[in-house]
Amino acid sequence: MSAIMIKEFRLPDLGEGLTESEILSWKVNVGDTVALNQIIAEVETAKAVVEIPSPFAGVVAALHEQPGTVVEVGKPIVSFEVEDAAGVKDTAGAEDTAAAKDTAEAEDAAAADDGGTSPVERGAPTPTLPRREPNLVGYGVAPEPEGHPVRRPRVFASAMATDAPTPAAPAASATAAAAPTPAVHNGDRPRSTPPVRKLAKDLGVDLHEVSGTGHGGLITRDDVRGFADKAPGVEAVPSSVPPAAAVTLPPSGVRETRTPIKGVRKYTAAAMVSSAFTAPHVTEFLTVDVTAGMELLERLKASREFAGHKLTPLTLVAKALLVALRRNPTLNSHWDDANQEIVQFHYVNLGIAAATPRGLLVPNIKDAQDMGLLELSEALASLTETARAGKSTPEDLSHGTISITNIGVFGIDAGTPILNPGEAAILSIGAVRPTPWEHNGEIALRQVMTLSLSFDHRLVDGEQGSRFLADVGAVLRDPGMVLTMV
Amino acid sequence: MLTEETGPGHPTNGGPANGTGSTLRTGGNLVQLISPEGERVHRPEFDVWIKDLGDEQLLALYEDMVVIRRIDKEATALQRQGELALWPPLLGQEASQIGSVRALRDDDFIFPSYRESGVAYCRGARLTEIVRTWRGNALYGWDPHRIKMATPQIVIGSQTLHAAGYGMGILNDGSDNVTITYFGDGATSQGDVNESLVFAASFQAPVVFFCQNNHWAISEPVTVQSHIQLADRAVGFGIPSMRVDGNDVLAVMAATRIALDRARKGGGPTFIEAVTYRMGPHTTADDPTRYRDPNELEDWAAKDPIKRLRTLLEAKGALTEEQIAAVDRKADQVGADLRNSCITLPDPQPMDVFEHVYSTPNSWIERQKDHYSRYLASFSGSGAGGSGSGLAEGTQEGGVR
Structure with missing residues (x-):
């Protein structure tokens, strides 16, 4: 009874109606002994990252998929060597005669020799029935190869035709996706569809500003594209403005609230204290006319190369x-x-x-030194998106060499930023404001921004810091100056 | 069984003699009888309702909570292994479920939501009955009349209507039964729940509205649902309410007994807000890390319902290492029974779908059965027109002690 048998575990549907999942990591190696319900893998579905507990107690015989692979539901991902006597049932529905035998013995020893037939079907009148997969929801989308039932000519065709229940009118579904639902009052939300909302979000387009040309004023994909193409100065800022934290009023009568210091707040505090009291900070300010820089951005946004990319002062x-x-x-x-x-x-x-829902994080773009503007805009977009989704990895957050903080998105002009610990400089970007400014010997309304640079005076002298800040300012004032610098 | 030994609503039990005004309408004052650190907090007006609980009964409550947590853990694992399609975890809400269900009389009818697996276990639902619907093996869990508990209601809050109606029925019968309905914080925003509160109040029906405020309606925090405490909402309906620490099994039991006693004596409905926390996901198909601050979990882990009762019992010398191990063994056994009985459940047959549509023969169903069996017979070699042998009953006994 202690014979060793191999049991396969197939990837189940871990959500509701999911068809695939990505193996993120294996928590076990081939040859490891695992207990029932011991965590063996981490898997990411479209909905969640979940841990998979082992369905068997035994030894890992094979890992069929590598981390990083997207696996279809129903595919074997791991095999175990399991002792027959352990009495664990085959949970994966593998074609496993031994499993059937195991249970069969428990129920009816006499039937044990009918091998591949599972005990469930033993009572079924026709044993030639294709073996029924234990069709839990977990295996619902498994391919249906030869097991698919074969129709034979209908005997009761006429009866069926008249009496068959009328299926729900399928005609409606063809137009359903795009059709508006006039009865629904949408309040302030512009009328559109989820894919179009997604597109608008990606392009930084506020749907409130778009007029819809679709049925009943529905905003279509083309409306959004058209708006994005012609909108000259869609301030790319909105999507980079962190949503203000939900302000919850305390119940009346509560005069103070005490919150334990932990998590990101605790880490931030320690980093700031260590930085502020180890590195002697110097902060310098420079206010520059960035009109030319902003005009360049607008031109680039309109160009084919940068279409769909987010270009901001940052x-x-x-x-x-x-x-x-x-x-x-x-x-x-x-x-x-x-x-x-x-x-x-x-x-x-x-x-x-x-600024993320969890607090201040400073993820960094690796090897940014050689990045062009396009590459940089992509890297910035993905980095901030990852951070806001709370998915920055420890690697994203370590080994930074210099930092930028964008306080302009909050409408602030200048500040004295504190160095990210271990770095020599941090540059703070103020808001771009139309300001009366000297231009060609006259006063004109110009786009003006203040830069604040803090540096570690142990490493950087005033001269170097000042030259650096002046160079940054020069490029923003006149992007053509880059030609003199590279 | 605890319920019988310490049954609620004993008039001679020393409960407040006339009215319970001092214990109701607690507003923001959370009723807590065991602190998160496991110390007994004395609140005389509530203490009288649980003064009959000795060490033995407390130990039984402890065992209940450990066992249902184990059931929850095993079922969650079974879902991850593809053996269940879905599972709504109850982790963190053990005290709310045990404290309330163990206060009921056996003939008080329960109308649960889908998360009250612990309540069902205590009511004597078989382990297979608890999981088979989630496995997609059956259209129902258990016989509601056998254990005086409706099957899980998936539609949010609808069960409260059933409870209000049942309560009105009790009035017509003139019996001293009470019905209790379970729902969550999110359900309080539903029309059904609000209608139920209106009807229960209007008819002064013997209904206990037991709201487990676990702070999250899937990804929506309770602060979005209500600008006042949920218990205070009931007051607007003219229903007295209590706000209790839902991670404190004694506070929950005391409050439930008060509510039951009021209802049995013709005092009408009561609303209990049990303030607890959903430590796991809404269901296994959801990832709370995407919307929930992990700090919250830390905070609530420190208020664990089982840990605090264990600390209290240990401090009293009423819980030995041996007893802890025995409880854990029992829980493991229940977990193993759950697994084995779940994965060996026979698949239902196609014709089973017609069973239990009506309790009596019905010509329409008979005609549909006939058509469907002929349809099945049209597949070659299928033989699947099967006799509709029905679902085999599970063999594992539930939590009746």
């Missing part, structure tokens, strides 16, 4: 910073106190301070 400042760093590399260095060494980085991991 993108431009990030690029200006990278250019200026080449001429002033000391701002991209690290004070290694333990080894009493200064580390000069020859790459730039550009940190971007992001």
Whole structure:
């Protein structure tokens, strides 16, 4: 009875009606002994990251899929060597005669020799019936190969035709997807469909500003595309403005609320204290006329190359910073106190301070030094999106070399940013404001922005810091200046 | 069984003699009889309702909670292994379920939502009956009349209407039964629940509205559902309410007994808000890390219902290592029974769908059966026109002690 048998475990439907999942990681190796319900893998579905508990106690015989693979529901992902005597039933519905035997014995020893027939069907009148998969919801989408029933000519055709229940009118479904539902009052929400809303979000288009040309004023895909193409100065800012945290009024009578210090708040506090009291900070400010830079952004947005990409003042400042760093590399260095060494980085991991639902995070763009504007805009978009979704990995958050914080999105002009610990400089971007400004010897309304730069005075002298800040300002004032710097 | 030994509503039990005004309308004042640190908090007006509970009864409550947590854990694992299609976890809500169900009389009818698996277990539902609907093996869980508990209601809040109607029926019968209905914080926003409250109040029906405020309606926090405490909503309907620590099994039991006693004596409906927390996902198809601050979990883990009762019992010397191990063994056994009985459930046959549509023969159903069996017979070699042998009853006994 202690014979070893192999049991396969097939990927179940872990949500409701999902067809595939990605194996994120295996928690076990081939040869490992696992207990029932021991976590063996982490799997990501379209809905969730979930842990898979082992359905068997035994030894891992094979892992059929590598981490990172997207696997269809119903495919075997792991095999176990299981002792026959363990009495565990085959849960995966593998063609496993031994499993059937196991249960068969328990129920009826006499029938044990009919092998592949599972006990469930033993009572069925026709044993030639194709073996029924234990069709839990988990295996609902498994391919239906030879097991598919074969129709024979209908005997009761006429009776069926008259008496068959009328299926729900399928004609309606053809138009259902795009058809508006006039009865539904949508309140303030512009009328559109989910895919179009997604498109609008991706393009940074506010649907409130788009007039719909579809049936009953429905906003269509083309409306959104058209709006995005012609809108000259869609401030790309909105989608980068972190949503204000929901303000919940305390119940009346409550005069103070005490919240334990933990999580991101605790980490942020420790990092800020350590940075502020180890690195002597110097902060410099520079107010520049960035009209030319903003005009460049507008031109680029209208260009084919940048269509669909998010170009914001942040993108431009990030690029200006990278250019200026080449001429002033000391701002991209690290004070290694333990080894009493200064580390000069020859790459730039550009940190971007992001307000996330969990608090302040500073994920960084790896090897940003050689990125063009396009590449940079993509990297910025994906980085902030990941951070806001709360999915920044520890690697995303470590090994930064210099940082940018965008306080302009909150309508703020200047501040004294505190260095991300271990870095030599942090540049803060203020709001771009139309301001009366000297231009060609006259006063004109110009787009003006203030830059604030904090640097570690142990590493960076006033001269280097000032030159760096002046270079960033020069590029924003006149993007053509880049030609003199590279 | 605890319920019989300590039954609620004993008039001689020393409960407040006339009226329960001092214990109702607690507003923001959360009733707590065991602190999260496991210390007994004394509230005389509530203490009288549980003064009959000795160490033995407390131990039984502890065992109940450990066992239903184990059931929940096993069922969650079974879903991950493809053996159940879906499972709504109750993790964190053990005290709310046990404290309330163990206060009921056996003939008090229960109208649950879909998360009250612990309540069903205590009522004597077989383990297979608890999981077979989630496995897609059956159209119903158990016989409601056998255990005086309706099958899980998936539609949010509808069961409260059934309870209000049942309560009105009790009035017509003139019996001293009470009905209790379970629902969540999100359900209080539903029309059905509000209508139920109106009807129960208008008719002064003997209904206990037991709201487990687990703070999340799937991904919607309770703060979005209501700007006042849920218990205070009931007051607007003219229904007295209590707000109790739902992770404190004694507070829950005391409050439930008060509500039952009121109802039995003709005092009408009561609303209980049990403030608890859903430690797991809404169901296994959901990922709470996408919308929930992990700090919240930490906070609520510190208020665990089982841990605090264990600490209290240990401090009293009423719970030995041996007893803890024995309870864990029992829980493991129940877990293993659940697994084995679940994965060996026979699949239903196509013709089973016609069973239990009506309790008496029905010509329409007979005609449909006939058509469907001929349709099935039109598949070659199928033989699947089967006799509709019905679902085999599970063999595992539930939690009747």
